[in-house]
């Protein structure tokens with residue numbers, strides 16, 4: 001193997017893909033979701049790839065990072081981290097706050113993650129090994145994901161394209177029908193409902209309907225901190241026999257710590273433990289039991305492994321968070337999830353809501369709700385150039401540069417306040 005290989009070019013291509021009219025605590029998804037596709041070219045003609053956030057502030061961060069990565073060997077991950085830690089500026093406050101993916105305080109971690117995964121893809125190609133082997137090897141041959149349900153409208157405001165096949169998802173019956181369709185298509189063996197949209201009583205009724213329709217299947221509810229502490233405490237007894245974990249019902253670590261005193265349910269989060277500083281605070285306050293990892297903002301695949309060790313050390317459970325994403329991210333999630341022994345829950349993924357992708361073959365396949373860990377070198381996926389050009393063209397024309405679920409919701413309901421917690 002030639003140890004003198006260097007990164008000679010960095011390409012960043014923003015793409016936009018159709019996304020459903022999915023409701024959440026902030027408002028509603030816009031018709032187009034954004035991602036950035038990263039390509040690192042080497043002196044020996046290889047191309048390492050990755051996918052990350054594609055909003056304008058993140059594109060600016062990636063542009064800043066570029067110069068610091070050029071000239072590195074794909075094996076110099078620590079040097080890359082050191083350089084990026086010393087060079088990424090903070091950006092404006094985010095417009096979208098449900099997840100730290102858009103929080104400027106995570107910019108360095110997000111940039112490190114973006115380049116780390118593409119460099120690992122290159123390493124894998126060079127040593128002829130899948131990324132999971134570079135992380136110590138697989139402890140499972142496939143990675144289980146959960147059916148990620150959303151309350152939703154039947155179509156987008158202004159109908160920018162034909163409505164999707166999922167239909168409306170508001171009533172308990174419609175939510176059960178959505179779960180049946182998703183499980184029928186993908187075989188998932190656990191279910192998550194994105195809540196924080198309607199009165200807690202309605203969301204609890206939906207969970208109970210799911211519990212009756214799928215006896216024995218692990219269920220989760222995630223109101224994204226849109227319930228007050230009092231509402232979260234009041235809803236807990238009805239959810240006691242139904243949920244495997246209660247994800248971010250109320251705001252703040254102190255809120256979650258107080259809630260913990262009133263419920264037997266394990267509490268989970270991707271909102272209040274998003275960095276090692278918050279991890280330490282959580283250990284002190286004994287608030288949250290399960291941390292949802294996400295390599296995109298935790299600083300990469302190796303940082304996710306470190307987080308897993310910390311969870312093991314402190315007796316915390318580990319699960320995995322997701323935003324709207326394409327197949328390259330799904331493969332990166334699958335490699336790291338396969339390398340983490342204590343990943344004790346099925347991972348979240350928005351992938352079933354995406355009907356477009358840029359990977360060769362069109363779609364990543366699920367079997368019984370799980371993705372097989374690829375044995376091919378690197379990430380094990382390649383870019384379909386025509387598909388990427390189409391999604392880049394959609395980016396150029398979609399008019400969205402920063403996710404704004406609140407503004408989108410105001411198109412349906414101009415009086416929508418967006419104030420949280422709303423219930």
Ligand SMILES: O=C([O-])[C@@H](O)[C@@H](O)[C@H](O)[C@@H](O)C(=O)[O-]
Nearest residue numbers: 024098099222270322323324
């Ligand atoms: O995309 C959404 O609507 C989700 O609410 C997402 O933004 C959250 O970050 C996420 O899925 C979560 O688990 O909190």
Ligand SMILES: [Mg+2]
Nearest residue numbers: 222247248270
């Ligand atoms: Mg969540």
